[in-house]
Amino acid sequence: MPPGTRLPSRTRLARRYHVSEQISRTALRLLVTEGLVEARPGSGYFVRSEPEQFRLCRTDSSSGSGLGELSREVIGTEQERSPAPLSARLRIREGDPVYRTTSRGLSTHLPITLHLSWEPAALTVGTLRTPFDASPDLGLLDRLGAAGHHVDRVIEEVGVRALRDSEAALLGAAPGRSVLVVERTHYCGSRPVETSDLIGAAEQCRLLYKLSLARSQHPAEHRGDP
CATH class of the missing domain: 3.40.1410.10 (Chorismate lyase-like)
Structure with missing residues (x-):
């Protein structure tokens, strides 16, 4: 997914991959922790761009x-x-x-x-x-x-x-x-x-x-x- 892409909600992810919402929530949090995704309150999760240093x-x-x-x-x-x-x-x-x-x-x-x-x-x-x-x-x-x-x-x-x-x-x-x-x-x-x-x-x-x-x-x- 290119930077700026909005990820599916945890409910849709759970349905797509046949897992519980707790699992999809944990996966999203892990992506945030690894710096690959950012959470925007009220909007969802988005793919992050590589920050210029x-x-x-x-x-x-x-x-x-x-x-x-x-x-x-x-x-x-x-x-x-x-x-x-x-x-x-x-x-x-x-x-x-x-x-x-x-x-x-x-x-x-x-x-x-x-x-x-x-x-x-x-x-x-x-x-x-x-x-x-x-x-x-x-x-x-x-x-x-x-x-x-x-x-x-x-x-x-x-x-x-x-x-x-x-x-x-x-x-x-x-x-x-x-x-x-x-x-x-x-x-x-x-x-x-x-x-x-x-x-x-x-x-x-x-x-x-x-x-x-x-x-x-x-x-x-x-x-x-x-």
Whole structure:
């Protein structure tokens, strides 16, 4: 069956193959578990298409969004009050003002990833280096550096969770879908100056890390021996 084909109901499958409805229900669930079929509430079961995969480089020299071949679409920036979980990440008080910038990673105009970035408003308020005032071409590191906050460290934490309603609307996906979430925080010394979530479907996004390892010298090399 080609992708998008609707499968017969479990009742019709049971009749066709002379099994109980419990057996046909179990078979359909197995196909969903194996990723061959998707269940659409109220519509039935459909053959899934093979999802296109995208590599997201997490070692880009500019420490930007790391979208790889995806194009970036900025949706907008808003000022809001920091909720408790975000305040802990930025080490600010709950309710302190933050700038939230929302953007998406697109492939041929289809949203693949969602990028949410927050920074304490106190860092750049009253300057021309806020996300509202700075040139769109000015990268995060250059913008914060021009405001006196030079980023010298980045920490990332990767996890998997269910897609939330507000995120699903921006990605055009169903809430509850399993997504990869990369939490990246930029530091100036010991102070967090920006934190972000990169969100993408677990089946479509692969994170690419390139790690340089220090090479230890062999004793013979140390002595100059051949």
